[in-house]
Amino acid sequence: MAAGTELTPTSYIQHHLTFLAKPWGQGDFWTVHVDTVVTTLIVGVLCFGFLWLVTRKASSGVPSKTQAFVELAIEFVDSQVKGIYHGPSLLVAPIALTTFVLVLMLNAMDFLPIDVMAWVYEHVFRLHNWRSVPTADVNTTFALALAVFGMMIFYSIKVTGLGGWVHELFCAPFGGNPLLWPFNLLFNLVEYLSKPLSHSLRLYGNMYAGEIIFMLLGLWAATGVVGALFGGVLHLGWAIFHILIVALQAYIFMMLTIVYIAMAHEHH
Amino acid sequence: MNINLTLVMQAVAFAAFIWFTARFVWPHLMRAIDERQKTIADGLAAGEQGRQNLATAEKRAGESLAEAKAKASEIVALGEKFKSETIEQAKRDAKAEADRIVAAAKAEIAQEAARAREALRNQVAELAVAGAAKILKREVDAKAHADLLREIQQQL
Numbered sequence: 150m151a152a153g154t155e156l157t158p159t160s161y162i163q164h165h166l167t168f169l170a171k172p173w174g175q176g177d178f179w180t181v182h183v184d185t186v187v188t189t190l191i192v193g194v195l196c197f198g199f200l201w202l203v204t205r206k207a208s209s210g211v212p213s214k215t216q217a218f219v220e221l222a223i224e225f226v227d228s229q230v231k232g233i234y235h236g237p238s239l240l241v242a243p244i245a246l247t248t249f250v251l252v253l254m255l256n257a258m259d260f261l262p263i264d265v266m267a268w269v270y271e272h273v274f275r276l277h278n279w280r281s282v283p284t285a286d287v288n289t290t291f292a293l294a295l296a297v298f299g300m301m302i303f304y305s306i307k308v309t310g311l312g313g314w315v316h317e318l319f320c321a322p323f324g325g326n327p328l329l330w331p332f333n334l335l336f337n338l339v340e341y342l343s344k345p346l347s348h349s350l351r352l353y354g355n356m357y358a359g360e361i362i363f364m365l366l367g368l369w370a371a372t373g374v375v376g377a378l379f380g381g382v383l384h385l386g387w388a389i390f391h392i393l394i395v396a397l398q399a400y401i402f403m404m405l406t407i408v409y410i411a412m413a414h415e416h417h
Numbered sequence: 418m419n420i421n422l423t424l425v426m427q428a429v430a431f432a433a434f435i436w437f438t439a440r441f442v443w444p445h446l447m448r449a450i451d452e453r454q455k456t457i458a459d460g461l462a463a464g465e466q467g468r469q470n471l472a473t474a475e476k477r478a479g480e481s482l483a484e485a486k487a488k489a490s491e492i493v494a495l496g497e498k499f500k501s502e503t504i505e506q507a508k509r510d511a512k513a514e515a516d517r518i519v520a521a522a523k524a525e526i527a528q529e530a531a532r533a534r535e536a537l538r539n540q541v542a543e544l545a546v547a548g549a550a551k552i553l554k555r556e557v558d559a560k561a562h563a564d565l566l567r568e569i570q571q572q573l
Contacts (some may be wrong), residue, residue: 178422208449209452210454222448227447289423291424293428
Protein backbone atom coordinates (compact mmCIF):
# COMPACT_ATOMS: atom_id res chain seq x y z
CA MET A 150 0.00 0.00 0.00
CA ALA A 151 1.11 3.49 -0.59
CA ALA A 152 2.77 5.04 2.39
CA GLY A 153 0.85 7.88 3.96
CA THR A 154 -2.54 7.12 2.45
CA GLU A 155 -5.30 5.71 4.58
CA LEU A 156 -6.37 2.19 3.62
CA THR A 157 -10.04 2.07 2.81
CA PRO A 158 -11.91 -0.58 0.83
CA THR A 159 -12.18 1.85 -2.06
CA SER A 160 -8.52 2.72 -2.07
CA TYR A 161 -7.59 -0.96 -1.72
CA ILE A 162 -9.58 -1.94 -4.79
CA GLN A 163 -8.55 1.12 -6.73
CA HIS A 164 -4.93 0.39 -5.96
CA HIS A 165 -5.26 -3.13 -7.29
CA LEU A 166 -7.06 -1.95 -10.40
CA THR A 167 -4.63 0.79 -11.38
CA PHE A 168 -2.27 0.14 -14.25
CA LEU A 169 1.26 1.38 -14.33
CA ALA A 170 0.50 3.81 -17.15
CA LYS A 171 3.26 5.78 -18.86
CA PRO A 172 2.39 8.53 -21.33
CA TRP A 173 3.96 8.08 -24.78
CA GLY A 174 2.75 11.30 -26.27
CA GLN A 175 -0.16 13.72 -26.23
CA GLY A 176 -3.71 12.53 -25.56
CA ASP A 177 -5.33 9.68 -23.70
CA PHE A 178 -4.64 7.15 -26.42
CA TRP A 179 -0.89 7.60 -26.33
CA THR A 180 -0.47 5.84 -23.04
CA VAL A 181 1.13 2.47 -22.41
CA HIS A 182 0.25 0.09 -19.61
CA VAL A 183 3.81 -0.88 -18.82
CA ASP A 184 2.75 -3.69 -16.46
CA THR A 185 0.54 -5.33 -19.07
CA VAL A 186 3.11 -5.12 -21.85
CA VAL A 187 6.09 -6.15 -19.74
CA THR A 188 4.26 -9.05 -18.09
CA THR A 189 3.06 -10.26 -21.48
CA LEU A 190 6.56 -10.07 -22.89
CA ILE A 191 8.15 -11.86 -19.93
CA VAL A 192 5.51 -14.61 -19.86
CA GLY A 193 5.56 -14.96 -23.64
CA VAL A 194 9.34 -15.09 -23.88
CA LEU A 195 9.49 -17.66 -21.08
CA CYS A 196 6.76 -19.84 -22.61
CA PHE A 197 7.85 -19.72 -26.20
CA GLY A 198 11.49 -19.87 -25.21
CA PHE A 199 10.68 -23.04 -23.29
CA LEU A 200 8.87 -24.44 -26.33
CA TRP A 201 11.82 -23.50 -28.50
CA LEU A 202 14.30 -25.20 -26.15
CA VAL A 203 12.18 -28.35 -26.24
CA THR A 204 12.01 -28.09 -30.02
CA ARG A 205 15.78 -27.82 -30.34
CA LYS A 206 16.27 -31.04 -28.40
CA ALA A 207 13.27 -32.75 -29.99
CA SER A 208 13.91 -36.26 -31.20
CA SER A 209 11.66 -38.45 -33.27
CA GLY A 210 12.66 -41.39 -31.10
CA VAL A 211 11.55 -41.93 -27.54
CA PRO A 212 10.68 -38.45 -26.25
CA SER A 213 11.77 -37.05 -22.92
CA LYS A 214 9.06 -36.28 -20.40
CA THR A 215 9.31 -32.57 -21.19
CA GLN A 216 9.03 -33.20 -24.91
CA ALA A 217 6.13 -35.57 -24.34
CA PHE A 218 4.37 -32.85 -22.35
CA VAL A 219 4.88 -30.27 -25.08
CA GLU A 220 3.84 -32.77 -27.74
CA LEU A 221 0.72 -33.50 -25.74
CA ALA A 222 -0.21 -29.82 -25.89
CA ILE A 223 0.66 -29.60 -29.58
CA GLU A 224 -1.30 -32.69 -30.51
CA PHE A 225 -4.23 -31.44 -28.48
CA VAL A 226 -4.25 -28.16 -30.40
CA ASP A 227 -3.61 -29.95 -33.68
CA SER A 228 -6.53 -32.33 -33.23
CA GLN A 229 -8.83 -29.41 -32.38
CA VAL A 230 -7.69 -27.54 -35.48
CA LYS A 231 -8.06 -30.60 -37.69
CA GLY A 232 -11.55 -31.16 -36.37
CA ILE A 233 -12.71 -27.66 -37.30
CA TYR A 234 -10.50 -26.27 -40.03
CA HIS A 235 -10.15 -28.18 -43.28
CA GLY A 236 -8.50 -25.48 -45.37
CA PRO A 237 -5.02 -25.52 -46.89
CA SER A 238 -3.28 -23.01 -44.61
CA LEU A 239 -0.53 -24.45 -42.45
CA LEU A 240 -0.52 -21.33 -40.32
CA VAL A 241 -3.81 -21.92 -38.52
CA ALA A 242 -2.50 -24.59 -36.15
CA PRO A 243 0.52 -22.54 -35.00
CA ILE A 244 -1.80 -19.56 -34.53
CA ALA A 245 -4.09 -21.67 -32.39
CA LEU A 246 -1.15 -23.02 -30.38
CA THR A 247 0.24 -19.53 -29.79
CA THR A 248 -3.16 -18.25 -28.77
CA PHE A 249 -3.79 -21.12 -26.40
CA VAL A 250 -0.39 -21.06 -24.71
CA LEU A 251 -0.24 -17.29 -24.44
CA VAL A 252 -3.77 -16.83 -23.11
CA LEU A 253 -3.40 -19.77 -20.74
CA MET A 254 -0.19 -18.47 -19.23
CA LEU A 255 -1.39 -14.86 -19.06
CA ASN A 256 -4.56 -16.08 -17.35
CA ALA A 257 -2.45 -18.21 -15.03
CA MET A 258 -0.84 -15.01 -13.70
CA ASP A 259 -4.10 -14.75 -11.80
CA PHE A 260 -2.90 -17.59 -9.56
CA LEU A 261 -0.33 -15.24 -8.05
CA PRO A 262 -1.90 -13.95 -4.81
CA ILE A 263 -2.63 -10.30 -5.47
CA ASP A 264 -1.66 -8.89 -2.11
CA VAL A 265 1.59 -10.85 -1.85
CA MET A 266 2.50 -9.73 -5.36
CA ALA A 267 1.54 -6.15 -4.53
CA TRP A 268 3.97 -6.28 -1.60
CA VAL A 269 6.69 -7.79 -3.80
CA TYR A 270 6.18 -5.15 -6.52
CA GLU A 271 6.14 -2.40 -3.91
CA HIS A 272 9.15 -3.44 -1.86
CA VAL A 273 11.30 -5.42 -4.25
CA PHE A 274 10.76 -3.62 -7.53
CA ARG A 275 9.71 -0.25 -6.08
CA LEU A 276 6.60 -0.22 -8.23
CA HIS A 277 3.50 1.11 -6.58
CA ASN A 278 1.00 0.12 -9.24
CA TRP A 279 1.49 -3.13 -11.04
CA ARG A 280 -1.23 -5.48 -12.26
CA SER A 281 -0.16 -9.05 -12.75
CA VAL A 282 -2.84 -10.32 -15.13
CA PRO A 283 -2.53 -8.96 -18.67
CA THR A 284 -5.76 -10.63 -19.79
CA ALA A 285 -7.64 -8.57 -17.19
CA ASP A 286 -6.59 -5.57 -19.28
CA VAL A 287 -9.09 -4.96 -22.04
CA ASN A 288 -6.26 -3.77 -24.27
CA THR A 289 -4.73 -7.23 -24.30
CA THR A 290 -7.93 -9.07 -25.09
CA PHE A 291 -8.86 -6.55 -27.76
CA ALA A 292 -5.40 -6.82 -29.24
CA LEU A 293 -5.69 -10.60 -29.48
CA ALA A 294 -9.27 -10.47 -30.77
CA LEU A 295 -8.46 -7.79 -33.33
CA ALA A 296 -5.45 -9.75 -34.52
CA VAL A 297 -7.71 -12.75 -35.02
CA PHE A 298 -10.26 -10.45 -36.70
CA GLY A 299 -7.55 -9.25 -39.04
CA MET A 300 -6.61 -12.81 -39.91
CA MET A 301 -10.28 -13.58 -40.48
CA ILE A 302 -10.62 -10.71 -42.97
CA PHE A 303 -7.32 -11.70 -44.56
CA TYR A 304 -8.39 -15.29 -45.10
CA SER A 305 -11.86 -14.22 -46.30
CA ILE A 306 -10.30 -12.02 -48.98
CA LYS A 307 -7.67 -14.63 -49.77
CA VAL A 308 -10.26 -17.34 -50.37
CA THR A 309 -12.89 -15.42 -52.34
CA GLY A 310 -10.80 -12.54 -53.66
CA LEU A 311 -11.43 -8.90 -52.82
CA GLY A 312 -14.34 -8.68 -55.28
CA GLY A 313 -15.90 -11.83 -53.95
CA TRP A 314 -15.58 -10.63 -50.40
CA VAL A 315 -17.24 -7.31 -51.15
CA HIS A 316 -19.87 -9.17 -53.14
CA GLU A 317 -20.61 -11.35 -50.16
CA LEU A 318 -20.82 -8.31 -47.89
CA PHE A 319 -23.72 -7.04 -49.99
CA CYS A 320 -25.34 -10.17 -51.37
CA ALA A 321 -25.22 -12.65 -48.49
CA PRO A 322 -27.06 -14.01 -46.62
CA PHE A 323 -30.43 -12.71 -47.90
CA GLY A 324 -29.81 -12.58 -51.65
CA GLY A 325 -28.43 -10.46 -54.45
CA ASN A 326 -31.45 -8.21 -55.01
CA PRO A 327 -30.20 -4.57 -54.83
CA LEU A 328 -33.09 -3.76 -52.51
CA LEU A 329 -31.62 -6.20 -50.02
CA TRP A 330 -28.09 -4.77 -50.17
CA PRO A 331 -28.40 -2.52 -47.13
CA PHE A 332 -29.84 -5.29 -45.03
CA ASN A 333 -27.12 -7.70 -46.09
CA LEU A 334 -24.45 -5.14 -45.32
CA LEU A 335 -25.98 -4.32 -41.96
CA PHE A 336 -26.27 -7.99 -41.10
CA ASN A 337 -22.68 -8.67 -42.10
CA LEU A 338 -21.38 -5.65 -40.21
CA VAL A 339 -23.15 -6.75 -37.05
CA GLU A 340 -21.79 -10.24 -37.52
CA TYR A 341 -18.26 -8.97 -38.13
CA LEU A 342 -18.32 -6.56 -35.22
CA SER A 343 -19.84 -9.00 -32.77
CA LYS A 344 -17.05 -11.49 -33.30
CA PRO A 345 -14.08 -9.54 -31.92
CA LEU A 346 -16.28 -7.90 -29.29
CA SER A 347 -17.58 -11.15 -27.83
CA HIS A 348 -14.22 -12.81 -28.36
CA SER A 349 -12.32 -10.23 -26.35
CA LEU A 350 -14.92 -9.23 -23.78
CA ARG A 351 -15.64 -12.82 -22.76
CA LEU A 352 -12.02 -13.35 -21.79
CA TYR A 353 -11.62 -9.90 -20.29
CA GLY A 354 -14.83 -10.18 -18.26
CA ASN A 355 -13.94 -13.56 -16.84
CA MET A 356 -10.44 -12.59 -15.78
CA TYR A 357 -11.45 -9.16 -14.50
CA ALA A 358 -14.32 -10.62 -12.48
CA GLY A 359 -11.98 -13.26 -11.11
CA GLU A 360 -9.60 -10.57 -9.89
CA ILE A 361 -12.43 -8.53 -8.39
CA ILE A 362 -13.73 -11.52 -6.45
CA PHE A 363 -10.26 -12.19 -5.06
CA MET A 364 -10.13 -8.56 -3.95
CA LEU A 365 -13.58 -8.67 -2.34
CA LEU A 366 -12.66 -11.82 -0.45
CA GLY A 367 -9.43 -10.09 0.57
CA LEU A 368 -11.52 -7.18 1.88
CA TRP A 369 -13.67 -9.55 3.89
CA ALA A 370 -10.60 -11.26 5.28
CA ALA A 371 -9.43 -7.89 6.57
CA THR A 372 -12.54 -7.39 8.76
CA GLY A 373 -11.53 -9.67 11.63
CA VAL A 374 -10.99 -13.26 12.71
CA VAL A 375 -14.34 -14.57 11.42
CA GLY A 376 -13.89 -12.69 8.18
CA ALA A 377 -10.35 -13.97 7.81
CA LEU A 378 -11.56 -17.53 8.38
CA PHE A 379 -14.45 -17.43 5.93
CA GLY A 380 -12.63 -15.15 3.52
CA GLY A 381 -9.64 -17.49 3.54
CA VAL A 382 -11.76 -20.59 2.94
CA LEU A 383 -13.73 -18.91 0.16
CA HIS A 384 -10.50 -17.57 -1.28
CA LEU A 385 -9.16 -21.10 -1.48
CA GLY A 386 -12.39 -22.33 -3.06
CA TRP A 387 -12.41 -19.56 -5.61
CA ALA A 388 -8.74 -20.13 -6.39
CA ILE A 389 -9.41 -23.81 -7.07
CA PHE A 390 -12.43 -22.96 -9.20
CA HIS A 391 -10.31 -20.36 -10.94
CA ILE A 392 -7.97 -23.07 -12.23
CA LEU A 393 -10.91 -24.29 -14.27
CA ILE A 394 -11.78 -20.78 -15.47
CA VAL A 395 -8.21 -20.02 -16.50
CA ALA A 396 -7.90 -23.19 -18.58
CA LEU A 397 -11.45 -23.01 -19.89
CA GLN A 398 -11.17 -19.40 -21.04
CA ALA A 399 -7.88 -20.14 -22.78
CA TYR A 400 -9.50 -23.12 -24.47
CA ILE A 401 -12.57 -21.11 -25.51
CA PHE A 402 -10.38 -18.31 -26.85
CA MET A 403 -8.37 -20.78 -28.92
CA MET A 404 -11.46 -22.58 -30.18
CA LEU A 405 -13.11 -19.33 -31.23
CA THR A 406 -9.92 -18.31 -33.00
CA ILE A 407 -9.97 -21.53 -34.99
CA VAL A 408 -13.71 -21.30 -35.64
CA TYR A 409 -13.53 -17.70 -36.88
CA ILE A 410 -10.63 -18.48 -39.22
CA ALA A 411 -12.37 -21.64 -40.41
CA MET A 412 -15.58 -19.68 -41.05
CA ALA A 413 -13.61 -17.21 -43.13
CA HIS A 414 -12.76 -20.10 -45.45
CA GLU A 415 -16.39 -20.98 -46.02
CA HIS A 416 -18.16 -18.79 -48.51
CA HIS A 417 -21.76 -18.57 -49.54
CA MET B 418 -11.80 0.25 -19.77
CA ASN B 419 -9.52 2.66 -21.52
CA ILE B 420 -8.24 1.68 -24.91
CA ASN B 421 -4.77 3.02 -25.59
CA LEU B 422 -1.43 2.31 -27.17
CA THR B 423 -1.12 -0.84 -25.06
CA LEU B 424 -3.48 -2.49 -27.53
CA VAL B 425 -1.13 -1.91 -30.43
CA MET B 426 1.87 -3.13 -28.48
CA GLN B 427 0.04 -6.25 -27.33
CA ALA B 428 -1.07 -6.95 -30.89
CA VAL B 429 2.52 -6.60 -32.10
CA ALA B 430 3.73 -8.90 -29.33
CA PHE B 431 1.03 -11.42 -30.21
CA ALA B 432 2.00 -11.31 -33.87
CA ALA B 433 5.65 -11.79 -32.93
CA PHE B 434 4.82 -14.80 -30.81
CA ILE B 435 2.73 -16.28 -33.61
CA TRP B 436 5.58 -15.77 -36.04
CA PHE B 437 8.04 -17.35 -33.63
CA THR B 438 5.82 -20.36 -33.01
CA ALA B 439 5.03 -20.88 -36.68
CA ARG B 440 8.67 -20.47 -37.66
CA PHE B 441 10.65 -22.24 -34.94
CA VAL B 442 8.41 -24.34 -32.75
CA TRP B 443 5.57 -25.89 -34.71
CA PRO B 444 7.27 -27.36 -37.80
CA HIS B 445 10.12 -29.03 -35.89
CA LEU B 446 7.92 -30.61 -33.30
CA MET B 447 5.36 -31.71 -35.87
CA ARG B 448 8.12 -33.27 -37.91
CA ALA B 449 9.38 -35.15 -34.87
CA ILE B 450 5.85 -36.29 -34.08
CA ASP B 451 5.17 -37.36 -37.65
CA GLU B 452 8.45 -39.24 -37.86
CA ARG B 453 7.75 -41.03 -34.63
CA GLN B 454 4.24 -41.87 -35.79
CA LYS B 455 5.70 -43.31 -38.97
CA THR B 456 8.26 -45.31 -36.98
CA ILE B 457 5.54 -46.66 -34.73
CA ALA B 458 3.30 -47.45 -37.68
CA ASP B 459 6.19 -49.26 -39.40
CA GLY B 460 6.92 -51.16 -36.22
CA LEU B 461 3.31 -52.17 -35.87
CA ALA B 462 3.21 -53.24 -39.51
CA ALA B 463 6.41 -55.25 -39.03
CA GLY B 464 4.91 -56.85 -35.95
CA GLU B 465 1.78 -57.73 -37.88
CA GLN B 466 3.93 -59.13 -40.68
CA GLY B 467 5.90 -61.17 -38.16
CA ARG B 468 2.72 -62.50 -36.64
CA GLN B 469 1.47 -63.52 -40.06
CA ASN B 470 4.78 -65.19 -40.85
CA LEU B 471 4.61 -67.03 -37.58
CA ALA B 472 1.08 -68.21 -38.34
CA THR B 473 2.17 -69.40 -41.79
CA ALA B 474 5.19 -71.17 -40.35
CA GLU B 475 3.06 -72.79 -37.68
CA LYS B 476 0.61 -73.97 -40.28
CA ARG B 477 3.42 -75.36 -42.41
CA ALA B 478 5.00 -77.04 -39.41
CA GLY B 479 1.65 -78.62 -38.57
CA GLU B 480 1.28 -79.85 -42.09
CA SER B 481 4.80 -81.33 -42.09
CA LEU B 482 4.13 -82.94 -38.75
CA ALA B 483 0.90 -84.51 -39.98
CA GLU B 484 2.63 -85.71 -43.10
CA ALA B 485 5.49 -87.19 -41.10
CA LYS B 486 3.04 -88.87 -38.78
CA ALA B 487 1.16 -90.36 -41.68
CA LYS B 488 4.38 -91.58 -43.22
CA ALA B 489 5.57 -93.02 -39.93
CA SER B 490 2.34 -94.92 -39.36
CA GLU B 491 2.54 -96.17 -42.91
CA ILE B 492 6.06 -97.39 -42.28
CA VAL B 493 5.00 -98.98 -39.03
CA ALA B 494 2.11 -100.74 -40.75
CA LEU B 495 4.45 -101.91 -43.46
CA GLY B 496 6.87 -103.17 -40.82
CA GLU B 497 4.07 -104.96 -39.00
CA LYS B 498 3.00 -106.62 -42.20
CA PHE B 499 6.57 -107.56 -43.06
CA LYS B 500 7.09 -108.91 -39.57
CA SER B 501 4.00 -111.10 -39.61
CA GLU B 502 4.83 -112.26 -43.10
CA THR B 503 8.35 -113.10 -42.02
CA ILE B 504 7.05 -114.95 -38.98
CA GLU B 505 4.57 -116.84 -41.09
CA GLN B 506 7.29 -117.68 -43.56
CA ALA B 507 9.60 -118.76 -40.76
CA LYS B 508 6.84 -120.88 -39.28
CA ARG B 509 6.17 -122.47 -42.63
CA ASP B 510 9.89 -123.09 -43.20
CA ALA B 511 10.33 -124.48 -39.72
CA LYS B 512 7.36 -126.76 -40.18
CA ALA B 513 8.68 -127.98 -43.51
CA GLU B 514 12.12 -128.49 -42.02
CA ALA B 515 10.63 -130.32 -39.08
CA ASP B 516 8.59 -132.49 -41.41
CA ARG B 517 11.64 -133.13 -43.47
CA ILE B 518 13.72 -134.06 -40.41
CA VAL B 519 10.96 -136.24 -39.06
CA ALA B 520 10.59 -137.94 -42.42
CA ALA B 521 14.34 -138.46 -42.69
CA ALA B 522 14.44 -139.83 -39.17
CA LYS B 523 11.52 -142.09 -39.90
CA ALA B 524 13.22 -143.26 -43.09
CA GLU B 525 16.45 -143.87 -41.23
CA ILE B 526 14.63 -145.69 -38.49
CA ALA B 527 12.89 -147.83 -41.08
CA GLN B 528 16.16 -148.46 -42.81
CA GLU B 529 17.84 -149.27 -39.56
CA ALA B 530 15.03 -151.57 -38.64
CA ALA B 531 15.24 -153.24 -41.99
CA ARG B 532 18.95 -153.60 -41.65
CA ALA B 533 18.60 -154.98 -38.15
CA ARG B 534 15.92 -157.31 -39.33
CA GLU B 535 18.20 -158.42 -42.18
CA ALA B 536 21.11 -158.94 -39.82
CA LEU B 537 18.86 -160.74 -37.40
CA ARG B 538 17.57 -162.86 -40.21
CA ASN B 539 21.09 -163.76 -41.28
CA GLN B 540 22.07 -164.56 -37.75
CA VAL B 541 18.97 -166.65 -37.20
CA ALA B 542 19.68 -168.47 -40.43
CA GLU B 543 23.25 -169.07 -39.34
CA LEU B 544 21.96 -170.09 -35.95
CA ALA B 545 19.45 -172.42 -37.55
CA VAL B 546 22.16 -173.90 -39.74
CA ALA B 547 24.46 -174.19 -36.78
CA GLY B 548 21.62 -175.75 -34.81
CA ALA B 549 20.84 -178.10 -37.57
CA ALA B 550 24.51 -178.97 -37.92
CA LYS B 551 24.70 -179.78 -34.26
CA ILE B 552 21.61 -181.88 -34.53
CA LEU B 553 22.92 -183.66 -37.51
CA LYS B 554 26.40 -183.79 -36.06
CA ARG B 555 27.82 -182.99 -39.32
CA GLU B 556 28.71 -180.17 -41.46
CA VAL B 557 25.94 -178.73 -43.52
CA ASP B 558 27.03 -177.64 -46.85
CA ALA B 559 25.93 -174.10 -47.09
CA LYS B 560 26.10 -174.16 -50.77
CA ALA B 561 24.06 -177.26 -51.02
CA HIS B 562 21.38 -175.94 -48.83
CA ALA B 563 21.47 -172.34 -49.97
CA ASP B 564 18.01 -172.53 -51.42
CA LEU B 565 16.68 -174.00 -48.22
CA LEU B 566 18.41 -171.34 -46.13
CA ARG B 567 17.08 -168.50 -48.27
CA GLU B 568 13.64 -169.91 -47.97
CA ILE B 569 13.94 -169.95 -44.17
CA GLN B 570 15.28 -166.46 -44.28
CA GLN B 571 12.30 -165.39 -46.30
CA GLN B 572 9.93 -166.88 -43.80
CA LEU B 573 11.52 -165.16 -40.82
